[in-house]
Amino acid sequence: MDIKLKDFEGPLDLLLHLVSKYQMDIYEVPITEVIEQYLTYVATLQAMRLEVAGEYMLMASQLMLIKSRRLLPKVAEEMDQEEDPEQILLDQLEEYRKFKILSEKLGEQHNERANYFSKPKLELVYDDVTLVQDKSAIDLFLAFSKVMAEKQAEFRQSHTTIARDEYKIEDLMDFVRSRFKQTKRLTLGSIFKESRDLNELITIFLATLELVKVHEMSMEQEENFGEIYLVRRENESLS
Structure with a gap:
């Protein structure tokens, strides 16, 4: 994909x-x-x-x-x-x-x-499959840029690990869905909290974009440059 x-x-x-x-x-x-x-x-x-x-x-x-x-x-x-x-x-x-x-x-x-x-x-x-440029998509990407910069600094300070290069968007779409089993609303940053390397971080983000694109998730931002929240749509059931 x-x-x-x-x-x-x-x-x-x-x-x-x-x-x-x-x-x-x-x-x-x-x-x-x-x-x-x-x-x-x-x-x-x-x-x-x-x-x-x-x-x-x-x-x-x-x-x-x-x-x-x-x-x-x-x-x-x-x-x-x-x-x-x-x-x-x-x-x-x-x-x-x-x-x-x-x-x-x-x-x-x-x-x-x-x-x-x-x-x-x-x-x-x-x-x-093209994610068209709109306000929500760009705001989501800019928010991810900030998260990514913070995680890169964290990776540099942590112990060296061998990064996997086999992450699949479909698998990590299921991972993101699983985070919403107990709640309908999560901050964008919390979804990347447990990322172990850069490749996983990027693939989780692409999975998140796809979930927003297919309308399984929506996003909310209460103020300019504020925290981004991902929200599971009411009519979407999680397997």
Whole structure:
């Protein structure tokens, strides 16, 4: 079973998604926190052996430059003519936001206009199982990125073990289901608590995505960047 995460339209689209979670003006967001979330997201993609486009890596290097400049002590009198990469990035984000809003409005007008024309039916055939990009899926993935970073630090501090490479999504879907025998609601982090190595951690996450995709589980998030809860749907019975 192949599960693919649909890419954002580009690194600025990912950054705009992270920034918009703060529900404040782009120039007021805590840029260091946004940078950390972006870098963790990209690192998680790499750890999961998912292809990361070069433009995302280029943006990651630019963000690391901004982060390093934030950590360095401020020079008393900086040269006025020196370009500020942070300000340039924020200007790009604001411009991208305006164009995205405009494109969405044009898309709505296009869809409304399309209602006046009849179109032949199209048969859609998908060779791969694809998890479409939506708010819930992305929030779940970003929350997993945080969990994964914490578990990687834990693995480094623990005794060295030989990692198995034979975990199956179907088996770990049953494992996730078993966690809901006594409850209908669990935090995302608790599901990964007993993971013994990185491969198992990633496969449990893919199993969780599949359960959400087939509507066996739903997710709840009470606040932006808050704890993610997985909830077993009422009409789903666990074997």
